[in-house]
Amino acid sequence: MNKETVLLMGARSDIALALAHRFAKGGNDIQLAARNSNGLIEDKLDIELRYGVNVTLHEFDVLDTTVNELFINSLPMIPDVAVCVIGHMGEQKESERDVQIAALVMRSNYEGPAAILAALANRFEERGSGTLVGISSVAGERGRATNYVYGSAKAGLTAFLSGLRNRLSKKSVHVITVLPGFVYTKMTENMELPVKLTAQPSEVANSVFRAVQKKRNIVYVKPIWQLIMIIIRNIPETIFKRTNI
C-alpha cells in the first residue's frame, strides 16, 4: 500500500487505537477524531515516535450532524480511508424505560455514523477513490431481548453500509462492513466473555487492515462468528422468540 491518510472516528476506543497503530505501522498518516481529542496527545506522540508517521487530532462529536461538512473541511486533507468506530451500547433495561436513553443509543450507533459516512461518501465519490469502513456488530443481525435497542441501531448501520457499497461500487469507492463478535475493550471490560469467541482489539485491527488492502466487503474478525450468525439468523421465529440467547 502506498502511503495514505487514514481517518479514525471514535479514536479513543481500544479498537480505533489498535487500528491507528496497525495503519501507522504500514506507513500511513493518521487523523484521530474524537470527543475531547486533546486527551489523545500521548497517543499521538506514541504513534508518531513508533512509526515515524504524522498524526493529527480533531474534535468530533458524531451526534452534532450539522457540522459534518465543517469537520471534513477542517481536516488537513480528505483521507483515503475513513473508519467510523463510534458506538454506544447503553443499558438495555434503561433503554426500555426511557425513550431518550434509547434514542441516544439509536443515534450514536446509526444516525450519527451513517450521517458522517454519507458526507464522506459524497467527497470520495467526487474524487473517485477511497475506502469507507463502518464498525457495526453481529448484534445487528437479529434482535434479541437483551440488547435489541443497540442491535436495531447496528442493523440500521449494516443496511446503510450495504446500500452505500452498492451505490459506490461503480464509482471506485469501496465500503467495508465490520461485524465484530465480542471484543475485549472498555465497553466489555466488566463482562465475562467466552475466550474462544472474543477477539483482541489488535485482531480486529489486523482484519480491517487486510480487508482494506484486499477490498473485502464484510468482515467478521473471528470466522466462527460467521457460522454462529448463519445459525442464529436461520432459527425460525416461532422458536427464536422463546429462546434467551
Added chain:
Amino acid sequence: MNLSGWGRYPRIDAKLSAPRDLATLRANVHKGNAIARGNGRAYGDSAVSTQNTIHMKHFNRMLGFDTQLGQLVAESGVLLADIIDAFLPRGWFPYVTPGTKFVTLGGLIAADVHGKNHHKDGSFAKCVDWIELLTCEGDFKRCSANENTELFEWTVGGMGLTGVIIRAAIRLRPVSSTWIEQRTMVAENISHAIEIFEKFQDTTYSVAWIDCLQHGNAMGRSLVMLGEHAKAENLPSEYHSELLKIRPKRKLRIPLQFPNWVLNNFSVRVFNALYYSVGKRQSAQKLIDWDSYFYPLDTILDWNKIYGRRGFAQYQCVIPIQMADEGLRALLSTISGAGIGSFLAVLKRFGTQESKFSFPMEGYTLALDLPVNTKTLALMEQLDTITLQYGGRFYLAKDSRMSRFTFQSSEPRATAYSQYRSEQGLNELYCSTQSERLGI
C-alpha cells in the same frame, strides 16, 4: 481473580484493576494496599496484592526521544519489546536488559534488573535519568539523582513499594548492527568458570550455563558465553545492506501439559553436545542475532506452563565476591546431591553496586528453575541457609517462597526501608503479598 507471577506459584485470589487515566489510577491507589503490576514477569508475588493490584497496561505510550542523548521518555507500562521494535532499526538498544523482552519499563526500574553486562555497565539504574511517581498526596513527583533523591534511590529496586511509577526517562545504547559476536568457552568446573569470568571482565556480556548434575572435580562444568555488539565494519559484506533490520521470528506455543523433563532433557542434551563440540576446540565463535542471544526463551510463548498446575520457582541468590568460589561449591554440591534430575543453572558475574535496596552486589549470582514440590521447596531452604552462611542475598523479583526470617537475616537494609516507608506514609498505601510475607 486468580493472580500469580511468571512461575504460576503461588496463585492468589486478588482484586485487579486496569485504570485508563490518572484520575482513576489515583482513586484506586487511595483505596490502600495497592501494588503496581507491569507484565507479571516477576516469578512470584511481587506484583500481587490481594486487595488492590493495579495493572499498568494502559499506560503504555512512548512520549519522546532525544537522538542526541539517546534518551527515551515513556510511560511505565511500555514493553521493552516495543522499545526494541521502535528503536533497534534506528540503531538503539536497551542499555541493560533481562532475559526476556516482555517486561515493562516500570518493572525494569522497580526490580532494578541486571543483564549479562552487569560486571561492566551496572544495573538498570544506570540508564534511568528520572522517574515520575504518583505520591501519597496524589500528585506527580519527578525524582532523579538530583531531585527528590531519597525517593528516587528507594524506588529504583524498591519493588513497587514506594508508589506507582508513571513515566520515566531512560537512555538507550547506540549500536551499529543487530548482531552479537558470541564466543563460547568450556569450563571444566566452577573454579575454571570463575577464572574465565575474571579474565574477560572487559567483555560487555558474559554468562554461563552450568550442568547441575556434575559433582566432584567436574562440579560446575559449564559453557561460558561472551558477547559483544558486532560493529558494522567487522561484519561480512552480505550483512551490510540490512545492518539494523529486525527479522520477524516465528513464535511457538507450547502444547499444554508438555512435561518439563522433556525440556530439561532437551536443554541438557544440547548443552552436552555443545560442551563436547566446543570442548575439542576450547572455544567457538559465531554471529548470532540479538533476539536469539538475549531472549532465547521468548520465541516459545507461555513456556511457563510446562511446569504444570503446581507451577515453578526460580531460585536466584548472589554470593559476595570474596566467598564466591567456596559458596558456589556449597550450593552446587547441595543441588547435585538433591537427586532432582538433570537441568541447567545460570551463573553471572556482578560488578560493584551501591544501592539502597537493589539485588546486585559484587559477586556471583546463580539462578535455577525448579518445579514446585515438597522436595524442591526443602532444597531451596537448604540453599537459603548456605547463601546466608556466605553473606549472600536473594532476588525478590524471583522469590515466591522465602521465609521472613531468611529475608531479614540476608538483608540488613530491610529495616531502613521499612522505616522510610512508614515515615513517608508509604506503608499505608502500598504493599504486595511478598512485602507482607517478608515484612518489608
